[in-house]
Amino acid sequence: MSNITTIFVVEDDLSLQRLYSEILSLHGFHVVGAAKNGKEAVEIFKTFSEKPDIILMDHRMPVKNGIQATKEILQYGDQSKIIFISADISIREKALSIGAIHFIEKPFTYDQLVDHIKKVLLI
Secondary structure (H helix, E strand, O other): OOOOOEEEEEEEHHHHHHHHHHHHHOOOOOOEEEEOOHHHHHHHHHHHHOOOOOOEEEEOOOOOOOHHHHHHHOOOOOOEEEEEEEOOOOHHHHHHHHOOEEEEEEEOOOOHHHHHHHHHHHH
């Protein structure tokens, strides 16, 4: 088993998706995939033979939102730690109650993102 942390990015903003991937790679993480909506996230997650260590989950996305996608992904096992990301603080408790392990409120700096991921890895 590898010591490199694997991350799956679920974000409908493709420029943010690319930025996350670049920043995370620079910090030594391995981005194993990305999805642009919750439906695609569930479909891609099911194809992983080794589930990612961390899933960065956006909330407001087309087709299926982050809450719905989180519920479905967790039906396939809870080996991945889901970090929920949203500007909508009102869904924080809902996200955590359904199984997300952490919540990051937008906006945030990339250093804060990396710090949050490192904290979650210790849980």
